Amino acid sequence: MSAAPSLEAITASKAYGGVQALDNASFSALPGEVHALVGENGAGKSTLIKVLGGRVRPDSGTIRIDGAKVVHGGPNDAHLLGCWTVFQELTLLPWMSVAENLLLRREPRNALGLTSPRRLVAAAGRVLEKFGITEIDPRALIEDLPLAARQVIEIVRALSHEPRILLLDEPTSALMERETAWLFAQIRRLRATGTTIVFTSHRWHEVETIADRITVFRGGRDVGSFTTLAEEEAVTLMTGQRVETFYPPLPAAPSARADAMLSVADLAGGRLAGVSFTLHQGEILGVGGLAGHGHRELFLMLFGAERPHAGRILLRGREVRLRSPRGAIRNGIALVPEDRKTEGLLLPLSVRDNLTLAVLDRLSRFGVIGRAAERAQAARLMARLAVRAPNAAIPVGTLSGGNQQKVLLGRWLLADCPILLFYDVTRGVDVATKHEIYELMMELARSGSAILFYSSDALELAHLAHRVLVLREGRIAAELPALDLTAEQIVAAAMRERLAA
């Protein structure tokens, strides 16, 4: 540890409204070091990354790059010092192409200073190729790409600037194993050239795999830096308490004669090429596979938000046509969507407004909302789910990710829908809240709900589902029973490898 730190934050503080996101936090990273920041949501990791990357100005404290004090006026200042960030919120322009996004403000020009789409695409193709990306068309529009591909482009854009310091805020939350492996290869290559890499992740095995040093954050402060750290110790440090068994025991699988709550026959449309399955009462049916293989379409179709081209949906044996989410909800179906910030919650509106949004009809008479009933219901759900918020009237966007997700789950608990579609419900959620969500799922299954559960985390599927359907190229590539199921089996089925079992 003789080398001088290339990047430091010294007693940095930053408050948003009444929330102290960073509280005298200090941090330092060395050249050629991969440094993981871990902590629960709201622990200050993202804020630290934003402060280091010049996106946010700290209220107090100092940032040093190569020992020299810097005051970032914005991300551009950080860029000039070779410090690039991949933020958690995607920053690509959705209606522009991959090529235009990659080479924004540094488009190749000819002698007249003009650029051409052809040159742009060719140059972008070279950039992608340099970083080993072959399956993304530089001409594709960002909005047509699955989330994982967008994240890859976001990362490639940062890499293409040959950063000396690279900050990655939850780069893998949208990635599947294959893209994660690619990212780690890139990180190792950069490390070898002396680049400082700082990243955050909620997946411990990733931290163990790649990090040289780990700094744990809790409540806006750094609580320790370690070169080796066991997961249990880390969780204890992160939460300030010991977490017992991580995955709760799964309730007994429903018998084959259990009521079929939801059946799907040859459902197709978009990337979905025809799937059939039945979801039973009290069952947690996992759905796994690589992103972009029809999962999203499946969930949206079952919620009436997208129209299938073909196939049938049956509820308790009766065929239904779901024309709108409203119709699906009336039929007892609820969806926790992929992106809670843009599809789930109304961030500037209050916690209470968000909780009761789906049951306003029930809480109102002649279209007038019953305030007392609304307050009572919201308070009941906040207590039941232990939502950590100062009060029900504050904007839901000011809560941490885990608490936001609880509010979204609370909305559907209020709506009392027996069929629950959970799309990556633990994505970007801290360890303690993950555990609470798992417990909640078990409780719901025990009380007779039927849960269709997609997760980008194969480990989660292996532990929390009665059986797992693996989608590949819009079809069910494998149906795996839960007994002794491992994450590797799910990944293998998704990647089209022969199953050893």
Added chain:
Amino acid sequence: MRGAGSLDETWRRALYAFAAAVLLFALGAVVRPGFVRPDSILAVLTVAVFVGLVAAGQTFVILIGGIDLSVPWVLNAAAILLATSSGGSDARAFSALLLTLGMGAAVGAVNGLGIAFLGVPAVVMTLAMNGIMEGLTLGLSGGMTCASCASYAPPAIQALAHGVFLFLPTALWLWLAVIAIVSFILGATVFGRATYAIGTNLRASELAGLRVRATIIGLYALSGLAAALAGIMLVGFGGQASLGMGEPFLFQSIAAVVIGGASILGGRGHYLGSVAGAICLVALISVLLAMNMAEYGRSIIYGVIILVLLLLYGRESRES
């Protein structure tokens, strides 16, 4: 519900608008003594009623990030329809009133249908509708040469626009009623909650099971209704309808909403803010008139104020 310390940003802006209106009256008093006599204040407020009514509709649609550019000719058509269909007789006043309000709501609903179901951008849909209404009005009235076009508004309607009840002009009472109704709709009903939700995030509102399309149509119908009501009050005030009488109200209604602090992108704002905005705007016009400012000067000042406010408010919301 909220402590004074955490006063909602949009309410704070509405307060600024009220404060600005008070300041403008004070300024008026400096420019011309007598500006703040009760009767001249009431005169300013009465003029603000017309802007305020149109702004009620504009507030509804701006709350979902929309806009209603069809206001001028819906208002104009309403004024003419009321005069011609009643023929100036009190006996037919009520049916003419219903017919006119129904026309306004129907035209607005068509705007909403185009926006919600055909996906036409609000700017395009309502601009086209303004053109259609202009054409229909000119064509059907023969350029205001039709036999009944010279009709006066029924005396009852004129009385409503000019009368005084309990020390206040009846027009002001009507506005107070509209303020109460609009604030109730936005603040206490499922429809109002859906309006804010859709303005905040349309996709998330849909996925929460709200009636997104019906709400959009309802909001534009309300905007048409508000414009028609303003047209009725205006023809009652002036006695006769004329071509082009709706023109000033497009800019003024949007300006009132912006001054009142509603976000032009939707999701945030209150009608009380727009009310303050309307009063502010009319007070400003009166002050400028009292200063003998020429028409072109006034236009430039309105434009600059809108730009400055949008820049100011736009910056604030980006930082928060």
